[in-house]
Amino acid sequence: xxxxxxxxxxxxxxxxxxxxxxxxxxxxxxxxxxxxxxxxxxxxxxxxxxxxxxxxxxxxxxxxxxxxxxxxxxxxxxxxxxxxxxxxxxxxxxxxxxxxxxxxxxxxxxxxxxxxxxxxxxxxxxxxxxxxxxxxxxxxxxxxxxxxxxxxxxxxxxxxxxxxxxxxxxxxxxxxxxxxxxxxxxxxxxxxxxxxxxxxxxxxxxxxxxxxxxxxxxxxxxxxxxxxxxxxxxxxxxxxxxxxxxxxxxxxxxxxxxxxxxxxxxxxxxxxxxxxxxxxxxxxxxxxxxxxxxxxxxxxxxxxxxxxxxxxxxxxxxxxxxxxxxxxxxxxxxxxxxxxxxxxxxxxxxxxxxxxxxxxxxxxxxxxxxxxxxxxxxxxxxxxxxxxxxxxxxxxxxxxxxxxxxxxxxxxxxxxxxxxxxxxxxxxxxxxx
Amino acid sequence: xxxxxxxxxxxxxxxxxxxxxxxxxxxxxxxxxxxxxxxxxxxxxxxxxxxxxxxxxxxxxxxxxxxxxxxxxxxxxxxxxxxxxxxxxxxxxxxxxxxxxxxxxxxxxxxxxxxxxxxxxxxxxxxxxxxxxxxxxxxxxxxxxxxxxxxxxxxxxxxxxxxxxxxxxxxxxxxxxxxxxxxxxxxxxxxxxxxxxxxxxxxxxxxxxxxxxxxxxxxxxxxxxxxxxxxxxxxxxxxxxxxxxxxxxxxxxxxxxxxxxxxxxxxxxxxxxx
Numbered sequence: 001x002x003x004x005x006x007x008x009x010x011x012x013x014x015x016x017x018x019x020x021x022x023x024x025x026x027x028x029x030x031x032x033x034x035x036x037x038x039x040x041x042x043x044x045x046x047x048x049x050x051x052x053x054x055x056x057x058x059x060x061x062x063x064x065x066x067x068x069x070x071x072x073x074x075x076x077x078x079x080x081x082x083x084x085x086x087x088x089x090x091x092x093x094x095x096x097x098x099x100x101x102x103x104x105x106x107x108x109x110x111x112x113x114x115x116x117x118x119x120x121x122x123x124x125x126x127x128x129x130x131x132x133x134x135x136x137x138x139x140x141x142x143x144x145x146x147x148x149x150x151x152x153x154x155x156x157x158x159x160x161x162x163x164x165x166x167x168x169x170x171x172x173x174x175x176x177x178x179x180x181x182x183x184x185x186x187x188x189x190x191x192x193x194x195x196x197x198x199x200x201x202x203x204x205x206x207x208x209x210x211x212x213x214x215x216x217x218x219x220x221x222x223x224x225x226x227x228x229x230x231x232x233x234x235x236x237x238x239x240x241x242x243x244x245x246x247x248x249x250x251x252x253x254x255x256x257x258x259x260x261x262x263x264x265x266x267x268x269x270x271x272x273x274x275x276x277x278x279x280x281x282x283x284x285x286x287x288x289x290x291x292x293x294x295x296x297x298x299x300x301x302x303x304x305x306x307x308x309x310x311x312x313x314x315x316x317x318x319x320x321x322x323x324x325x326x327x328x329x330x331x332x333x334x335x336x337x338x339x340x341x342x343x344x345x346x347x348x349x350x351x352x353x354x355x356x357x358x359x360x361x362x363x364x365x366x367x368x369x370x371x372x373x374x375x376x377x378x379x380x381x382x383x384x385x386x387x388x389x390x391x392x393x394x395x396x397x398x399x400x401x402x403x404x405x406x407x408x409x410x411x412x413x414x415x416x417x418x419x420x421x422x423x424x425x426x427x428x429x430x431x432x433x
Numbered sequence: 434x435x436x437x438x439x440x441x442x443x444x445x446x447x448x449x450x451x452x453x454x455x456x457x458x459x460x461x462x463x464x465x466x467x468x469x470x471x472x473x474x475x476x477x478x479x480x481x482x483x484x485x486x487x488x489x490x491x492x493x494x495x496x497x498x499x500x501x502x503x504x505x506x507x508x509x510x511x512x513x514x515x516x517x518x519x520x521x522x523x524x525x526x527x528x529x530x531x532x533x534x535x536x537x538x539x540x541x542x543x544x545x546x547x548x549x550x551x552x553x554x555x556x557x558x559x560x561x562x563x564x565x566x567x568x569x570x571x572x573x574x575x576x577x578x579x580x581x582x583x584x585x586x587x588x589x590x591x592x593x594x595x596x597x598x599x600x601x602x603x604x605x606x607x608x609x610x611x612x613x614x615x616x617x618x619x620x621x622x623x624x625x626x627x628x629x630x631x632x633x634x635x636x637x638x639x640x641x642x643x644x645x646x647x648x649x650x651x652x653x654x655x656x657x658x659x660x661x662x663x664x665x666x667x668x669x670x671x672x673x674x675x676x677x678x679x680x681x682x683x684x685x686x687x688x689x690x691x692x693x694x695x696x697x698x699x700x701x702x703x704x705x706x707x
Contacts, residue, residue, distance in 0.1 A: 180593060180602065183609040275672035278608065295594060299675040307596040314598055 001341055002041075003146070004067075005101035006074045006093055007053030010115045013092040015049075020084040023047035025132055031081055032138035039073070042140035044133035044147075046108075048125045050115050054078060055105060057142050071095050102146065102337055106330045109154035111163055117319045118163040123154040141411045145340065153333040161325040166315030171201035173311040174282045174303070175209055178250050181280050181301060188249040189213035192233075193241070193261070195223045196254030198284045200231075203252060207231055215244055219255075245270040251281045253289040260291045267294045282308070343423075344414045346399050352423040353395065357388045434492050435549075441485045446544045448478040449509070449537035456530035460604055472520075475529065479517055482510050482540075493549060498566040502547040507567075509539035511574035515618070519578065523614060525606045532581050559640065565632040569654075572625030573689055576661075579618035580686030583679040586611040590676055612674065615682050623661045630658060653692035660685050 008021055023031060028045045035043050035056060043056035054074060075090045082088075096104045104113070109126055111118040130147045133139050139147075158164050167173040182188050190211050192203045195218050207214060214233030218224035224235045236244050241261070245251065255261055262281075267290075271279065281302045283290045288304055295302040342348060361384050372380050395417070417423070452475045458467035486507065489497045497503035513536040520526055589608055592601045605611065633651070638644045664681045667673045 177593070180589070180607050181609070183607050183613070276675055276677070277672075278675050298677070301593055303596060310596060311598050 001098040001102070002058045003055065003098060003101045003142070004058060004070070004074070005053060005055050005096040005104055006071060006078065007051060007095075007104075008078075008088075008093050009051035009053075009113070012094055013088075017088055017092055018050065018052070020087050021047075021052050021078055021082050022049065023052060023082070025128075027081070028129060028132045029136045031077075032133045033136050034081075035077070036136075036138040039070075040138075042143040043138055044130045044143055046126050046129035048122065051108070052078065053105075053108070055101065055143070055146075057140070067097075099334065099338060102149075103330065103334055105146070105150055106153045106333055109150045110157035110326050110330060111154075112157075112323050112326050116168050117316065117323070118165075118168070120158070120164050123151065126150060126154075146337070149333055149337045149340075153330055156329050156333070157326045160329060161322045163319055163322045163326055166311075166318055168312055168315050168319070169201075170284070170305065170308045170312060171198055171205055173308045173315075174202045174252070174284075175205045176311070177282075177301075177303060177308070178206065178280055179209070181278055182249065186210045186212050189215065189247060190250040190252065191215045191217065191236075191244055191248035192227070193217050193238075193251065193253040193289070194255035194285065195227060196256075196284060199252045199254030200227060202282060202284070203227075203231055203233075206250065206252075207233075211250075213247075215248060217241065217244065242266050242270065245279075246274050249277065249279060251279070252284070253282065254284045255289050256285065257289060258287070261289045262294065263291045264293045264297065267297050267300055271297055271300060284308075343418065344411050346410075346414070349414050349417060349423065350396055350399055353417065353421060354392060356421055356423060357392060361385070361388050434488070438485065438488050438492060441481065441488070442544050442547065445478075445482055445485060445506075445509075446537065446541040448474075448481060449513075449533065449540050452478050453530060453533045453537050456533060460527055460530050461600060471529065472526070475513075475517070475533070479510070479513050482506075482513065486510060496563055496566075498563070498570075500548075502543045504566075504570065505539045505543035506547065507570050508574060509536045509543065511570045512536040512539065512577055515571065515574045515578055515621075519614060519618070523610070525610060525614070527604055527606065528582070528585060528614075531585060532578055535577055535581070559636070561632055561636040562640070565629055565636060568625045568632065569629035572622045572629055573693060575618045575622030575625060576657075576682075576686050576689050579615045579622060579682045582611050582615035582618065583682035583686075586615060586679040587676065587683075590679075608675075612679065615679060616668070619661060619665065619682055619685075623658070623665060626654065626658050626661070630654060650692060653688070657685060657689050657692060660688065 008018060010018070023045060024047075028047060031054075032043055032045055035054070039058070040056035041059050043054065045055075046053045056074070058070070072090060074095075075093045078093070079085050079088045079090075105126075107113045109123055111120065111122060114122055126147070130139065130143070133143075167176045178185065178188075185206065188211060190203065190206050190213070192199055192214065203214060203216070214228075214231060215236045216224045216227050216231070216233050217236045217238045218227075219238050221235065221238070224238075227233075228235050245262075245266070253261065267279070267281075276299045278299045278301070281290055281294065281300065283302060283304045286305070290302060292302070292304075294300055365380060365384055369377055369380065399413070399417070452471065455467045455471040455474055458464045459471050486497055489503075497507055513533065516529065516532045516536075520529065585605055586608060588601055589605050589611065592599070593608070606614075660681075664673075664678060664685070668678055
């Protein structure tokens with residue numbers, strides 16, 4: 001396979017290096033157009049906050065480690081087109097060849113190469129990168145097939161394993177917990193106290209899950225108004241905090257305050273007034289905003305940072321345990337991709353074509369051999385073989401002499417021959433995906 | 434026919450055991466194959482159990498409600514059938530283990546001790562009695578199921594409170610759903626007990642000369658009925674919810690169980706079945 005991959009990620013470089021070679025959509029477009037005209041026959045570039053990766057099909061010959069010059073050229077290209085040579089060096093990059101590059105792409109797509117294992121966004125980020133290259137006409141039949149196989153592998157890992165299950169951020173863990181207490185968040189309301197980042201994220205996720213009503217309060221009212229402008233909801237007075245407790249089922253508190261803003265007495269009183277309807281309190285303030293003994297009040301569930309981090313750690317462990325299953329899927333997908341690629345080689349196709357004709361010839365000869373006298377039977381073999389050879393002569397030479405054609409034309413031709421004669425090994429219909 | 438009934442009698446606890454095992458496997462170890470087979474297995478178990486009860490009724494020429502062990506197999510069936518309705522209705526399929534284990538225990542006891550009574554007192558062949566007993570049984574089954582959901586609620590409640598996020602946390606449905614399921618079961622149970630008591634009050638004095646309003650079982654059942662009535666009333670009027678009402682559902686079940694077993698065996702006057 002003529003494919004080569006060069007990239008940088010969270011394993012090989014810290015954020016301050018990675019962000020220097022982050023490519024915007026326009027920069028990706030410019031880069032792939034440049035590479036397509038000078039280096040590759042097909043290519044695409046994926047860039048996210050955790051990685052920038054370039055995949056390309058070289059114009060001739062399978063690249064190997066001996067092609068050090070090509071690799072260096074690509075690394076330098078990624079650095080210089082971002083004018084980042086003062087900070088980024090070649091050693092921050094890794095590279096893969098041939099099936100190794102495909103393997104790496106499948107791993108990335110399945111989420112096991114991500115900073116947070118099982119990251120679901122990466123698949124759509126790969127898609128975005130590919131689409132930009134596609135629109136810029138930098139892709140071709142090989143990359144097209146490669147990207148299809150990549151999505152197939154990525155989707156399979158998400159449906160067949162638990163690699164993407166369970167909350168892996170504190171804010172999601174809080175929402176997951178809310179869903180264990182309340183059936184329908186649409187009928188519940190949440191009160192966000194303070195403007196901490198995690199608190200805001202949690203509120204955002206709750207809005208994403210369709211929380212019925214969001215109330216926001218802050219000592220500085222303008223900050224609360226800012227939040228409401230972006231998240232929706234309603235601003236309420238900080239001074240009348242305990243009154244608002246009556247209307248909220250979920251409270252997210254992230255205030256920087258030296259002492260508790262809600263005590264056990266406050267909550268006990270509130271619970272009586274709200275007829276003991278369950279109340280879920282998330283305290284992400286440091287130091288803690290809510291008196292810990294609040295958790296002893298009936299139907300009140302108080303959780304702090306530690307508890308939520310516990311959920312996150314546990315889910316990460318579970319995801320890690322799924323990696324072997326993901327690797328098994330990747331291996332299957334790699335084998336399939338390899339078979340497809342093999343099937344597009346000229347010689348195997350010619351061999352398959354010959355076998356196909358030969359099988360028909362033998363079948364017909366066997367059926368009719370008794371109609372011929374023993375002395376004519378050898379002649380029958382000879383004549384039929386000659387017919388088959390003559391029939392196959394032109395297609396065989398046409399396939400063999402295709403060296404001056406572009407890779408894409410060659411693949412199209414082989415594909416047509418294979419589908420016309422039903423030589424389907426590994427080359428199953430692309431339309432079905 | 435007798436042979437078939439006897440062999441199915443021994444087959445049933447085995448079937449319930451396998452079903453419970455599949456539900457446990459699906460719940461605790463997330464086994465995919467167990468998840469696939471558990472519902473078909475459960476359906477066929479309930480189906481066979483239903484045929485068994487019909488066969489008994491036809492062959493012995495009376496419904497299987499004439500002694501405590503016949504009642505137990507009816508109880509087992511009532512629990513399984515009620516759970517079946519709940520599973521199909523709520524689409525919450527994870528909690529079967531905790532309920533079907535009760536069906537298994539009742540069926541197991543019945544299988545071991547059941548004896549065939551060919552001569553049954555004519556008083557036990559009455560249609561009103563059938564209605565009285567079957568509504569009481571279904572009512573008790575609903576109460577048992579409500580208690581199981583109450584118990585699951587309390588488990589999850591304490592796990593969440595103490596930040597334990599293990600199997601119970603991941604696999605059980607949310608607290609609100611558990612409370613709702615328990616409440617649905619209680620409401621059904623209460624309605625069925627009301628029917629059982631009403632029919633009993635009308636029919637028993639006529640059927641039994643020894644009938645007395647001081648019968649311990651009658652008093653027990655009415656006590657349970659009042660308890661659930663008060664609980665449901667408190668929920669409607671004061672808006673009780675959460676832990677308190679779930680504790681009540683468990684207390685109610687414990688008293689019912691006591692009434693159905695101990696009182697039945699040791700104290701009952703005319704109202705005994707063995």
